[in-house]
Amino acid sequence: MKGVLFNIVQEVVEDLYGSDTWDDLLDDADVEGAYTALGDYASSELAAIVAAASVRTGLDPEAVLRLIGRLALPRLLRRLPSGVEHADEPLAFVRSVNDIIHPEVLKLYPAARPPVFDCESTPDGLVVHYRSSRNLPDLAHGLLEAVDDQFEQSVVVQRLADDCDANAVFLVRVDVS
Ligand code: HEM
Structure with a gap:
């Protein structure tokens, strides 16, 4: 780590x-x-x-x-290089963790082994499958919850029943109520 x-x-x-x-x-x-x-x-x-x-x-x-x-x-x-674009919307930000942020992390820390977040858009929100040999789903949960603090829209994170391939599955949605 x-x-x-x-x-x-x-x-x-x-x-x-x-x-x-x-x-x-x-x-x-x-x-x-x-x-x-x-x-x-x-x-x-x-x-x-x-x-x-x-x-x-x-x-x-x-x-x-x-x-x-x-x-x-x-x-x-704050530790990301300054050129890295931040998504302007919470669910786009969550997708960017796998597509942009962690790949950038690999440039900074070549030996890093960041986890995989497979994201799937559904009518209920973004379903995020977390996979990691380090198995830190609670850390992932807290980081996903913290997305709420980055945007004006309110973000709700729910832990779904785990599937057999992933360490954990989350539903992330923007609360419009
Ligand atoms: C919502 C945003 C993010 C989530 C959900 C997330 C999730 C995680 C988790 C759960 C780990 C622990 C390792 C594992 O589970 O296998 C991890 C590792 C790591 N993440 Fe992220 N991350 C996020 C954003 C970031 C950002 C913004 C950075 C910028 C520097 C970053 C840098 C790292 C680094 C350096 C590691 C260590 C990898 C290693 O030790 O090999 N992450 N990330």
């Missing part, structure tokens, strides 16, 4: 609870924690940090990852 993701988790934790708490989490998780953006680290380190945060907050690990995703998106967007 790319160090940039750990840098963002650190920023989120420090903004919410301060830098001492980040150090405490690293101690609890028994990880070194000197993450550089381009470095590669075991996903198990993220799982250990999330488990430590879960113990301290009383939130379950799934909720911790979802909250991190929710707060991570603006920080990730």
Whole structure:
């Protein structure tokens, strides 16, 4: 897992609870924690940090990852190269994660292994099939929920029953009510 993701988790934790708490989490998780953006680290380190945060907050690990995703998106967007076009509509933005954003990420971080989001337009909204060897559907859930904060239209994300090929399936729709 790319160090940039750990840098963002650190920023989120420090903004919410301060830098001492980040150090405490690293101690609890028994990880070194000197993450550089381009470095590669075991996903198990993220799982250990999330488990430590879960113990301290009383939130379950799934909720911790979802909250991190929710707060991570603006920080990730700031790390995209300035020339990358932002979609002007929420569902187009979600499609762009697979078609534009993560391919751009691969130019910045050639060894990255971003997940796949297969998107399918349906009358109910955009059905998004998330596939990843890292299996972080709760992180994906929170990131998708954070799309709401990027646009004036309100975005609703629902987790659908998982299909056998995907790690998770989401329905993302714009709430017109
Ligand atoms: C709604 C928008 C986005 C979603 C839903 C999303 C989803 C995810 C998820 C779930 C992962 C974890 C790895 C996995 O599941 O296999 C990931 C990895 C990553 N994403 Fe995104 N992402 C989004 C936007 C962005 C943006 C704007 C950036 C810009 C820098 C970015 C950069 C990365 C990087 C660097 C990784 C690490 C890949 C690796 O460690 O190999 N993502 N993304």
